[in-house]
Amino acid sequence: MVTIYDVAKKAGVSPSTVSRVLNKRGNVKEETRKRVEQACQKLNYVPNANASSLRKKNTKTLALIIPDIENPFYTSVLKGFEGITGKRGYNTIVCNTDGNSTKEEDFINTILAKRIDGVAITSVSRSIDHLNLVLNRNIPMILIDRKLNGLDVDIVCGDSFQGAIKLVNHLIGLGHQKIAIITAPVHLSTSRERLEGYKTALNRANIPIDNNLIKIDKKSEGYSSERAYEMVKELLEQQEVPTAIFAGNNFMALGVYKALREKGLKVPQDIAVVCFDDMNFIYQIEPFFTTVVQPAYTMGKMAAEILLNKIEGRYEDNKQKVILQPQLIIRKSCGYKTN
Amino acid sequence: MVTIYDVAKKAGVSPSTVSRVLNKRGNVKEETRKRVEQACQKLNYVPNANASSLRKKNTKTLALIIPDIENPFYTSVLKGFEGITGKRGYNTIVCNTDGNSTKEEDFINTILAKRIDGVAITSVSRSIDHLNLVLNRNIPMILIDRKLNGLDVDIVCGDSFQGAIKLVNHLIGLGHQKIAIITAPVHLSTSRERLEGYKTALNRANIPIDNNLIKIDKKSEGYSSERAYEMVKELLEQQEVPTAIFAGNNFMALGVYKALREKGLKVPQDIAVVCFDDMNFIYQIEPFFTTVVQPAYTMGKMAAEILLNKIEGRYEDNKQKVILQPQLIIRKSCGYKTN
DNA sequence: AAGTATCATAAAACCGATTTCATAATATAA
DNA sequence: TTATATTATGAAATCGGTTTTATGATACTT
Known part of the structure; x- marks a missing residue:
């Protein structure tokens, strides 16, 4: 050599x-x-970049930790992120945790070992110990999409609360009263806020909240299509059957849809379905779900910019908290039911 | 620190x-x-992993270079790959070239600099100079999915030739005679072989080959949905209109479908469409395209195993050439036209 | 009991770059 | 023309580990 x-x-x-x-x-x-x-x-x-990094004490490398590389939401984030970092001379290594907090912790460990310059993360974990390891070493970090209690760091996320209100208002406007929600564990801030938005919208419309129509996943660590499928199956066993279902995200909507189809229920004729996040290209075939779309690409870009500015010591201390508004896109998954 | x-x-x-x-x-x-x-x-x-790597002369890190992180085919490859490498104590850094050969070359450069232990690649490039840089340094490398002329290395790929024959035979069996093919540039081995398979199947059935029905992308570097869209638009301008279209891969099929819909043609009533590769989860909504599915996950796994064995010096010299058979999955995108 | 093998540990060299410090050569100022 | 500033370069120290070499302490042979 x-x-x-x-x-x-x-x-x-x-x-x-x-x-x-x-x-x-x-x-x-x-x-x-x-x-x-x-x-x-x-x-x-x-x-030899290793030798160089050893002496220079930087690696010109960032880590982007995401929970699901198969979800178009995160690939959009990734593309936005890499677009900026590449231009500014940084490599980014993508860490796909598959919604598994153990994998997340492992990644943090190798990130620490490799002396990565900065971390952007959508965490799946209930604990923040591993993230405090990062902060304690003064490694710049930014959260994407999900907030984390007890961690005062920069963040770029969508407004899940308002998004949920938009979605539920849309359903209410269509005449729905029995609206169910199927969402991820509430240790995830997005799920928690979507649930809050759901409740708030119902309250404002004077529709009583029926706990039987609220299904919160308690078994998995993230937004799971399979769990959504199972929870809808449970939901449909009950006497109280909803006329609309609000799925926590795009993949949960897929699970919801599958369960409904198996029960012989047609969307939107028999039941309406709405969800968070889009599916991009997939909709070239058949744009289907009415959703609230978050600006994923922009989130990635902004996260990269803020992170790089921190690394290069621009606007030091004050923590950035960027909350982007999602957009309601009405498609075919809700009929014009009048109840 | x-x-x-x-x-x-x-x-x-x-x-x-x-x-x-x-x-x-x-x-x-x-x-x-x-x-x-x-x-x-x-x-x-x-x-400090950099210090350790400097002395030990290894990084316990691999690179996986793929052309499109948004394509489920490659995320499956990725998952198969990471499943194996993770278990064997290696990190893998994912390099998404976006079908851009300049990006590919840049990645190779940083891979060289970072002294990565091994490289798995689905190349988009017409040139192999950058890959020879890898080989000259005796860095283990394996090709995934696409062959490369003039490069004698290990490879795991699907049988594009046989797959194409299956697809075209299926169409012929349905009575189609005027079958068009819309595919990627033929510097990509998969595209070249799919085209060959297409021709061979027609020949065997004594159906004359009509060059007007063969549309090969010459403008982009890979399988492009947009280019497929444009090429179908061109195709439909001609006097000779096909009764079936064979799209080079899943994403091209999307572009094909979009163009057809805009022209008011219905699939499969007015025209049949088949393609390579699946779309996984998407099909939970509406399994649609008849395809030939390649074992992407297995490809990723096998590539990882062969690569790691090379790195850890198991079966030294003899180059592995693994060719996996794809599977025909018949869905709704072809009617039972009798022409 | 003396000689050899093994265990346990430390000191020093090394990996391949960058950076500081020193110095010679040149250019500029007074 | 001499003093000073600037340019151009090399030697040596450094980053933080790993590995080789050396050595004292134990354990094992015969």
Whole structure:
């Protein structure tokens, strides 16, 4: 493996001079610079980033931790994030936790070990100990999408509360009264706020809240299509059957839909379904679910910008809290039922 | 930042002893080991992976380079890959090239710099120079999905030729004669082989090949939904209109479908559509396209296993060439036209 | 009991870059 | 022309681990 010493020898200079050329730092005579560059070329020299990081104490690498790489919401976040970081000279390593807090903790550990410069995370965990490890080392961190109690850090997220109100108001406007909600565990701030929004919208419309119509997943760690499926099956066993279902996110809506179909219920004829988040390209075939869409791409971009500014020491202390408004998109999954 | 020296001091031993404990190498007295472990705990010590890699000359990190993180095919590959590598103690960094060969080259460069232990790649590039840089450094590499001319390396891929034959035979069996193909640039081996399979199936059925029905993307670098859309638009301008369209992959099928719908053509009533690769979860809503499904998850797993075996020096020289058979899944996108 | 093998540990060298410090060569100022 | 500032470069220290080498203490042979 060719090192900076080999290049130095070939160019007839010292390693420090080669380093100066590579990093464009300090004064180097034009002619020397050329000799060094030629030597690099000839030897196919690629500097060892590990050695460089060791000395420089930075890695020009960020981590983006997300719970589900298959969800278009997070791939949009990813694309927005990488778009910015790439332009500003950083690599980002994507950590897909699959909604598993153990994996999340493992990732944090290797991030710590690799001395990553900054972390953006959508956490699935009930605990924040592993994230405090990051903060205690003064590694810049930003939350995306989900808030975390007891952790005062920068965050970019959507307004789940208002989004839920939009969705439920839409259903109420269509004449629905028996509206069920199927959502993820409420240790996730988004799920908690969507539930709050749901209740608030019903209250405002003077519709009594029926706990039988509220199904909160307590078994998994995140938004699970399978759990949504199971919970709808339970829901439909009850005497009280809803005329509309609000699914916590796009994937839960899929589980909801599957369960309904198996029970012989048609959407929207027999029952309406709405949810959070879009499915992008999928809807080229058949735009279907009425949803509240969050600006995922923008969230990724803004998170990257804030994180990089922190790393490069721009607006220091004051924590950024960016809350983006989602947009209601009405499609075919709700009929015009008048109850 | 706490270093191995801090731990050593706290435990009252030398750094080499701490290293021995950390790496479980060499003999260490039980009591000393405990003292060291406690010191690590108390100081929240996380070894610097860059320093370690520098000395050990490995990073326990692999790179997986894929062209489209939004395509379920590649996320399946990813999951299969990570499942194996994680279990065997390796991290994998995912490099999403977005079908852009410049990005691919950039990734290769940082992979080289970071001294990654091995590379798995689905290349989008027409050139192989950047990949030869990897091979020249004796960095283990394996191709996934796409072959590359002039590069003798291990590979795990699907049988695009046979898959295409299955698809076209299915259409022919349904009575179709005027079958169009819309596919990616043929510098991609999969596209080339699908085209060959298409031609072979027609030949075998004594159906003349009509070049007007063959649309090969020459503008983009990969399988593009947008380009498929445009090419179908062109196709439908011609006097000769097909009764069935074979789309190069799942995303191209989406573009095909969109164009057809805009032209007022219904699938499958007016025209049949088949394609390569599935869409997984999407089909929970409406399983639609008849496809030939490749075992993406298995491909990822096998690629990981072969790559790791190479890295850990198991079956040395002989190059593995794994070709997996795809499976025809018949759904609703083809009617029972008799022409 | 003396000689050899094994265990336990420390000191020092090393991985490959960057950075500080020192110094010679050149340019500029007085 | 001499003093000073600037440019150009190299030697050596450093980042934080791992590994080699050396050595004293135990354990095992015969």
